[in-house]
Amino acid sequence: MDARIQQSVVANLRNRPVPLEVGPFVIGTDPTTSSPSINYATPRPGAAVTAADVAALVAAFRAAGRKPRLEYVTSCAPGLEALLTGAGFVVEARHTYLLCVPGTLRTPPALDHVRLHEPATDTERAALVGAQNEAFGGDPVASGADVARLRRQQGAGGVAVMAVTDGGTCAGGGGAAPPAGGVSEVAGIAVRTPYRRRGLAGAITADVTRRLFDVGVEVAWLEASGADSWRVYERVGYRPAGGRLYIALS
Structure with a gap:
């Protein structure tokens, strides 16, 4: 399931107005905003990543005038965090994602007004x-x-x-x-x-x-x-x- 979730992140970024493919990464950029929650990168699930790939990613962000930033499912790129921190990246947060499928969805009572x-x-x-x-x-x-x-x-x-x-x-x-x-x-x-x-x-x-x-x-x-x-x-x-x-x- 992790790979499916990570692939959906890749697809989301490719839907940005100006997506960039940089080696094993996809950067989603939007020229109308500098928000880091919209302009960020993610690795393709299972792709091999090198220090040179990280350097190229940073250069692509700089060329686009955006802060280098990534969001990704950790199991899909197990060695990436070490490469990023070695290049000066700092962890912002670690989150657990939650799933829902049709069989588990619960519809609460309708609200008045x-x-x-x-x-x-x-x-x-x-x-x-x-x-x-x-x-x-x-x-x-x-x-x-x-x-x-x-x-x-x-x-x-x-x-x-x-x-x-x-x-x-x-x-x-x-x-x-x-x-x-x-x-x-x-x-x-x-x-x-x-x-x-x-x-x-x-x-x-x-x-x-x-x-x-x-x-x-x-x-x-x-x-x-x-x-x-x-x-x-x-x-x-x-x-x-x-x-x-x-x-x-x-």
Whole structure:
């Protein structure tokens, strides 16, 4: 399963506006943002990597004007961390990823006064991205590039879900990457502060996941940012499966 998850990361990065193939690595870059959570690299699962490959990767990042950074499933490149740290990279985080398959998904009860649906207009997309940004401590006003990025993701087969109150406020949302090989990453599950502790994060996660399974996705995966979100994801059917590494050159 680790190899399938890692291959889905490769596919996600190849869907970036300007993907770069550098030896055994794929870098996904987006000229509209310098965000390291969007511009990063990953190795192809099982590919042999040398110190020269790492040097070429760093040079490619520098040429693109982006910070050298990688995210990957550790078992798919067991010797890579040592090469990276030897080149000056520093570990940012080690995460456990969680999986859900159709047989384990649990749909929580419907919530009163909140409707979940996919954004169909740029106004709705801006509301969703703004709610996500606010929930994660960022600028609550979505940029045109943010909206275009979400529109492009939906157009490529990705999922986006927004939670809208009876009063028309976007309380939160989430999404998933375009499926690749029957696998899709669920990400960006966010709830604005006034609407937390009501089961909304679980409802959004389950709805995004169900939409993936409805179109034939076999495996959905995600990462939890802390104990609270871990519990939310487990309640709707996600289970811990493997390790991922976040590492960057300072």
